[in-house]
Amino acid sequence: MGLLVVGSIGLDDIETPFDKIQNALGGSTTYISLAASYFTGPVSIVGVVGSDFNYEHIKMLENHNVDLEGLQIVEGARTFRYGCRYHYDLNVRDSLFTHLNVFEHFKPVIPERNRKSSFVILGNIAPSLQLNVLDQLESPKFIVCDTMNFWINGAIDDLFKVLKRVNVLIINDSEARLLAKEPNLIKAAHKISKMGPEYLIIKKGEHGALLFGDNTIFSAPAYPMENIFDPTGAGDAFAGGFTGYLHKNRDFSFSNLKRAVVYGSVMASFCVEKFSTKGLEDLSFLEIHNRFLEFKELSSFS
Amino acid sequence: MGLLVVGSIGLDDIETPFDKIQNALGGSTTYISLAASYFTGPVSIVGVVGSDFNYEHIKMLENHNVDLEGLQIVEGARTFRYGCRYHYDLNVRDSLFTHLNVFEHFKPVIPERNRKSSFVILGNIAPSLQLNVLDQLESPKFIVCDTMNFWINGAIDDLFKVLKRVNVLIINDSEARLLAKEPNLIKAAHKISKMGPEYLIIKKGEHGALLFGDNTIFSAPAYPMENIFDPTGAGDAFAGGFTGYLHKNRDFSFSNLKRAVVYGSVMASFCVEKFSTKGLEDLSFLEIHNRFLEFKELSSFS
Numbered sequence: 028m029g030l031l032v033v034g035s036i037g038l039d040d041i042e043t044p045f046d047k048i049q050n051a052l053g054g055s056t057t058y059i060s061l062a063a064s065y066f067t068g069p070v071s072i073v074g075v076v077g078s079d080f081n082y083e084h085i086k087m088l089e090n091h092n093v094d095l096e097g098l099q100i101v102e103g104a105r106t107f108r109y110g111c112r113y114h115y116d117l118n119v120r121d122s123l124f125t126h127l128n129v130f131e132h133f134k135p136v137i138p139e140r141n142r143k144s145s146f147v148i149l150g151n152i153a154p155s156l157q158l159n160v161l162d163q164l165e166s167p168k169f170i171v172c173d174t175m176n177f178w179i180n181g182a183i184d185d186l187f188k189v190l191k192r193v194n195v196l197i198i199n200d201s202e203a204r205l206l207a208k209e210p211n212l213i214k215a216a217h218k219i220s221k222m223g224p225e226y227l228i229i230k231k232g233e234h235g236a237l238l239f240g241d242n243t244i245f246s247a248p249a250y251p252m253e254n255i256f257d258p259t260g261a262g263d264a265f266a267g268g269f270t271g272y273l274h275k276n277r278d279f280s281f282s283n284l285k286r287a288v289v290y291g292s293v294m295a296s297f298c299v300e301k302f303s304t305k306g307l308e309d310l311s312f313l314e315i316h317n318r319f320l321e322f323k324e325l326s327s328f329s
Numbered sequence: 330m331g332l333l334v335v336g337s338i339g340l341d342d343i344e345t346p347f348d349k350i351q352n353a354l355g356g357s358t359t360y361i362s363l364a365a366s367y368f369t370g371p372v373s374i375v376g377v378v379g380s381d382f383n384y385e386h387i388k389m390l391e392n393h394n395v396d397l398e399g400l401q402i403v404e405g406a407r408t409f410r411y412g413c414r415y416h417y418d419l420n421v422r423d424s425l426f427t428h429l430n431v432f433e434h435f436k437p438v439i440p441e442r443n444r445k446s447s448f449v450i451l452g453n454i455a456p457s458l459q460l461n462v463l464d465q466l467e468s469p470k471f472i473v474c475d476t477m478n479f480w481i482n483g484a485i486d487d488l489f490k491v492l493k494r495v496n497v498l499i500i501n502d503s504e505a506r507l508l509a510k511e512p513n514l515i516k517a518a519h520k521i522s523k524m525g526p527e528y529l530i531i532k533k534g535e536h537g538a539l540l541f542g543d544n545t546i547f548s549a550p551a552y553p554m555e556n557i558f559d560p561t562g563a564g565d566a567f568a569g570g571f572t573g574y575l576h577k578n579r580d581f582s583f584s585n586l587k588r589a590v591v592y593g594s595v596m597a598s599f600c601v602e603k604f605s606t607k608g609l610e611d612l613s614f615l616e617i618h619n620r621f622l623e624f625k626e627l628s629s630f631s
Binding site: 115116117210211212213214217231233234235237243244245246247248249251252253254255282285286288289323324325326327328329 | 417418419512513514515516519533535536537539545546547548549550551553554555556557584587588590591625626627628629630631
């Protein structure tokens, strides 16, 4: 059965030191499903937009074999909108505005035929909504979950419930330290693993990613990026590439999970090369595979 | 011919969140020569101490086949002393005091028979002293150099002269950004490579290290450390392990430089497991090799 993605869909205003863009396609669901679409399909999404959502975006997603049956379009209402400005070094961004709009009262409704989905990616939304999604599914086999500081600080009890039910948690290093209340990342990882997830992935931005599980650790390098154009969506592209690759081959050995982490990193590296979702819209599998080989070359020694 | 190390030798007062120690053996030369001693020998050092320097330390270095002919002992004067306190997360330290003592007027004098040294490690001392050392050598073949923010800010002209003459510069990420005046680490590396060094190594602490050269990049992982006891000397241990390994096999292929970077990382990981130089005093080559294999396991995928 298919791969289901639940999260936000939005329109973003993004400013970087290099350029700015308005009304750009954004949201975790969008980046995740595009990245996953290069490995498997159809990817089914559940989300909500307003009547201001651009038809071009819908067409683009459909061209990537994204199944939009679960997309609610609320007539007369506005899509979730987010604005941010990146600092000079692109590692820090200031939120300029967050207009929840249709997202404020969003209740994910999983279409009947998607309730049998065996693979689920819970994008970064309220843990209570993530739980609600899980409750609608019949027997998910592989659940990947993202979260953020906001929920760790504000909805920790629900988040703990989510963590007990997921196979993989993907968070960044500062989120891991916050969740575990532990500055040492390795100790933090061990503490988080005890909270439930079978595997934990800690993303470290320009320093790569760590995969914890099976009593072992894998350290994936970061692609050496000279020109990061827009970091937005990199973490979601990672989650989409990681899960899409696993959905394709259904091999849960640690050595295949390592490859999946690298494919996630590959998709994140493409994502940040262009504004908004543009870096994920026109890739070929050959490009993706070649970058995978570059990651290998970058980190291998004998 | 031999491996020559020039830098500081000191007595340190170190406070970490776990413990504190006074009058502990420290200084770049000390850590570098100990780390290198597991790969090659004798390692010759040039430095200065006062009559307060502990005979035990001298004996310990001699037991590691460290050649001390170039060690000046100034009777009636005190050894260079440094005190620091590490913060809770061990990534930041406050200097508590720096007493240069005998180091204030230190002029490195390379003993006659060490002037033919083919491998030289210039520890983190004033670039003018590093130049002075290079001027005393007959025909060094492989020069490895360390530096720090203090010299980048305060002695950049001399440092530029040094960089034109060295084969490898080893610095950390914040120093690389400062030296290149460029926040993007990959761009910074390219700028620094144009300043002279054939190879550049950027140490990223808990995130591993990057090797730049031969128009390619190698990303070495960091050893997952749950218990960092004392980060002092980790960078010097890295330089010693890296250069010691290369001195042993004289193979300057990029694939061997990659191995050398990992052996450097191995020695740094042992260094931080105990206070002062203790982590480098009682190792076996089997332990070192086994940790090398752990680094490989940690980062390999197919």
